[in-house]
Amino acid sequence: MSTKEYIQEHFPLLAKIDSPADLKQLNVEQLPAVCDELRQFIVHELSENPGHFASSMGAVEIAVALHYVFNTPDDRLVWDVGHQAYAHKILTGRRDRFSTNRKKDGLSGFPNPSESEYDTFQAGHASNSISAALGMSIASELLNNPDRRVVAVIGDASISGGLAFEGINNASNHKNNLLIVLNDNDMSIDRPVGALGEYMTRLTASKRYNNMRYKTYQFMRKHHVIGDSGKGVVLRFNNAMKSMLTGRQNIFEGLNIRYFGPFDGHDVIRLVKTFSDIKDMTGPKLVHVRTVKGKGYEPAEKDPTTWHAPGKFDEDTGERIKGSSSGKPLKFQDVFGKTLVELAKDDEKVVAITAAMPSGTSVSMMQEAYPTRTFDVGISEGHAVTFAGGLAKEGLKPYVAIYSAFLQRAYDSIINDVSIARLPVTFCLDRAGLVGEDGVTHHGLFDLPFMRAIPGMVVSAPMDEHSLRNLMFTANSYNDGPFSIRYPRGAGKLVDWHNEPQLLPIGKGRKLHDGSDVAILSIGTIGTNVVEACASLHEQGIDVAHYDMVFLKPLDEEIMKEVTNRYRAIITIEEGTTTGGLGGAVAEWLADHNINARLVRLGVADTFVDQGTVKQLHEMCGLDAASIEDKVKLLLKDTDK
Numbered sequence: 112m113s114t115k116e117y118i119q120e121h122f123p124l125l126a127k128i129d130s131p132a133d134l135k136q137l138n139v140e141q142l143p144a145v146c147d148e149l150r151q152f153i154v155h156e157l158s159e160n161p162g163h164f165a166s167s168m169g170a171v172e173i174a175v176a177l178h179y180v181f182n183t184p185d186d187r188l189v190w191d192v193g194h195q196a197y198a199h200k201i202l203t204g205r206r207d208r209f210s211t212n213r214k215k216d217g218l219s220g221f222p223n224p225s226e227s228e229y230d231t232f233q234a235g236h237a238s239n240s241i242s243a244a245l246g247m248s249i250a251s252e253l254l255n256n257p258d259r260r261v262v263a264v265i266g267d268a269s270i271s272g273g274l275a276f277e278g279i280n281n282a283s284n285h286k287n288n289l290l291i292v293l294n295d296n297d298m299s300i301d302r303p304v305g306a307l308g309e310y311m312t313r314l315t316a317s318k319r320y321n322n323m324r325y326k327t328y329q330f331m332r333k334h335h336v337i338g339d340s341g342k343g344v345v346l347r348f349n350n351a352m353k354s355m356l357t358g359r360q361n362i363f364e365g366l367n368i369r370y371f372g373p374f375d376g377h378d379v380i381r382l383v384k385t386f387s388d389i390k391d392m393t394g395p396k397l398v399h400v401r402t403v404k405g406k407g408y409e410p411a412e413k414d415p416t417t418w419h420a421p422g423k424f425d426e427d428t429g430e431r432i433k434g435s436s437s438g439k440p441l442k443f444q445d446v447f448g449k450t451l452v453e454l455a456k457d458d459e460k461v462v463a464i465t466a467a468m469p470s471g472t473s474v475s476m477m478q479e480a481y482p483t484r485t486f487d488v489g490i491s492e493g494h495a496v497t498f499a500g501g502l503a504k505e506g507l508k509p510y511v512a513i514y515s516a517f518l519q520r521a522y523d524s525i526i527n528d529v530s531i532a533r534l535p536v537t538f539c540l541d542r543a544g545l546v547g548e549d550g551v552t553h554h555g556l557f558d559l560p561f562m563r564a565i566p567g568m569v570v571s572a573p574m575d576e577h578s579l580r581n582l583m584f585t586a587n588s589y590n591d592g593p594f595s596i597r598y599p600r601g602a603g604k605l606v607d608w609h610n611e612p613q614l615l616p617i618g619k620g621r622k623l624h625d626g627s628d629v630a631i632l633s634i635g636t637i638g639t640n641v642v643e644a645c646a647s648l649h650e651q652g653i654d655v656a657h658y659d660m661v662f663l664k665p666l667d668e669e670i671m672k673e674v675t676n677r678y679r680a681i682i683t684i685e686e687g688t689t690t691g692g693l694g695g696a697v698a699e700w701l702a703d704h705n706i707n708a709r710l711v712r713l714g715v716a717d718t719f720v721d722q723g724t725v726k727q728l729h730e731m732c733g734l735d736a737a738s739i740e741d742k743v744k745l746l747l748k749d750t751d752k
Contacts, residue, residue, distance in 0.1 A: 131178040158426035165405035167197035174198035176382035191265040193221030193234035203229035213548035215723030235552020238272030248287040372399030448473025472512040496524035503534040515555025533592035543597035544686035550722030560691030570664040572635035576608035584612035618665035626654035630674040643736035680709035689714035
């Protein structure tokens with residue numbers, strides 16, 4: 112049975128929806144059934160093709176109601192992060208291709224404007240939707256398209272990010288008709304933290320009051336009692352009265368943003384009515400809806416953290432399909448987590464910080480063992496870094512564990528709040544390199560050059576689990592400034608990962624294999640592909656030297672002198688952009704020392720990389736063992752001429 116035939120047989124309403132225009136042909140009373148079919152379809156598809164499950168299950172009614180009421184894609188719908196946007200994708204012409212989601216040459220796992228006109232803005236990192244949507248709303252006014260409506264959908268965890276509040280603040284200061292839909296499920300990936308998260312769970316508003324206020328305002332405006340110039344005064348007066356009557360101060364209305372809710376985010380008919388009632392209101396407004404992450408699938412409702420991205424599972428029983436971990440290497444994040452607990456046991460000054468990702472980084476292990484010395488600051492990477500700087504200034508030893516791609520948002524804090532004062536903060540960059548199916552917004556391809564550019568920053572990358580442990584222990588004894596350690600997503604190669612850690616000399620690499628003619632310099636776990644290539648070349652009578660640099664900064668000058676004196680050509684390889692990383696550092700060293708050596712730089716070219724398995728992406732970028740082997744042969748052939 113083809114995919115189309117299966118959909119027609121099992122999802123009769125969904126099979127008729129190839130675009131939001133088709134959705135609008137249905138009666139509003141049919142929408143709950145559409146939502147049910149969407150959930151069943153998502154369960155069926157993700158059971159075999161893993162993706163972001165619980166968030167999308169919780170936002171089905173929001174997607175249906177918005178596309179039913181608004182004239183997308185002319186009306187702009189901006190999703191924050193995009194974890195919750197699967198129903199949106201299915202309703203906007205991608206139903207029959209949804210099985211390709213997160214696969215190479217298939218659909219992106221997140222909204223992507225290059226994929227569909229309905230994906231109005233790139234998503235993947237949290238807290239940007241309000242700012243982007245505000246820009247679109249104001250642009251519509253400036254470009255004489257005042258009838259265009261713009262909607263930002265943001266979760267309760269994402270709205271705690273600083274960028275979201277910058278957007279909200281400006282929405283109250285500039286003329287616009289932006290609608291913000293706050294999807295409040297009391298969750299990020301792990302439970303949200305901070306006072307704002309608690310506030311969201313308590314926030315209430317009178318529906319009768321909102322309706323009365325709107326009708327009163329319309330009456331006064333119609334009879335010219337009030338105009339736009341006096342609107343702000345009345346709004347602030349009404350907000351004050353509402354705070355007095357309800358006993359609660361509304362943070363959004365305090366910023367002159369109309370607030371509606373909270374509503375049941377799974378009552379699609381009510382959502383349609385609400386959006387229809389307010390879509391033509393002028394000025395910024397926010398609709399607060401309460402949803403359940405994983406809605407409609409009991410295992411996900413009970414354990415939304417695990418079911419954020421559960422992998423494959425049995426759609427009937429909810430049993431997750433996991434291979435046996437016995438005798439297999441640990442994930443790098445788990446080696447990090449266990450090693451961090453060891454360090455904390457021996458040194459009471461060790462503290463851990465993460466930004467809404469304790470389970471994703473395995474900081475959760477430290478959180479369980481030493482809860483008072485572990486800090487999850489929420490989606491606030493800049494704050495995480497500056498907070499770490501404050502801890503370090505008073506003598507503690509902070510380990511900041513954040514995904515490489517997410518740490519990009521904290522770059523100014525790394526420079527100004529840690530590095531200038533040479534504070535001993537250890538940055539542990541998880542998901543460095545090509546991360547696979549999460550795609551372009553999540554690849555950690557830029558940390559090597561952006562960390563290397565900072566004066567006084569030690570930049571390192573382990574090739575295996577033993578090296579990771581060695582570097583973590585070395586960082587704990589290093590007091591001369593910040594220390595960066597990057598490592599990839601997924602498991603390593605060593606089953607026996609628990610070595611006796613050694614303190615490493617800063618800026619010193621190691622020779623793994625001697626050879627002639629060509630030397631390969633690698634950094635990080637991509638070196639395991641070099642080892643494989645060297646073994647294959649050896650069998651063919653070709654021996655090349657292989658050096659694991661360990662440190663990008665400071666660069667091992669002894670190794671550089673050795674390879675330039677002994678070899679006709681040098682190959683550098685890194686799992687990151689070739690612009691400014693290891694290849695750039697070696698090229699600069701050669702230029703600074705006036706050495707004319709043949710240099711080939713392997714890495715990710717000056718481009719963005721879409722999704723696929725890590726193996727597929729290594730092959731595409733020329734970083735797999737076979738590509739390295741071919742490059743060595745071609746280089747030897749060229750140097751013989």
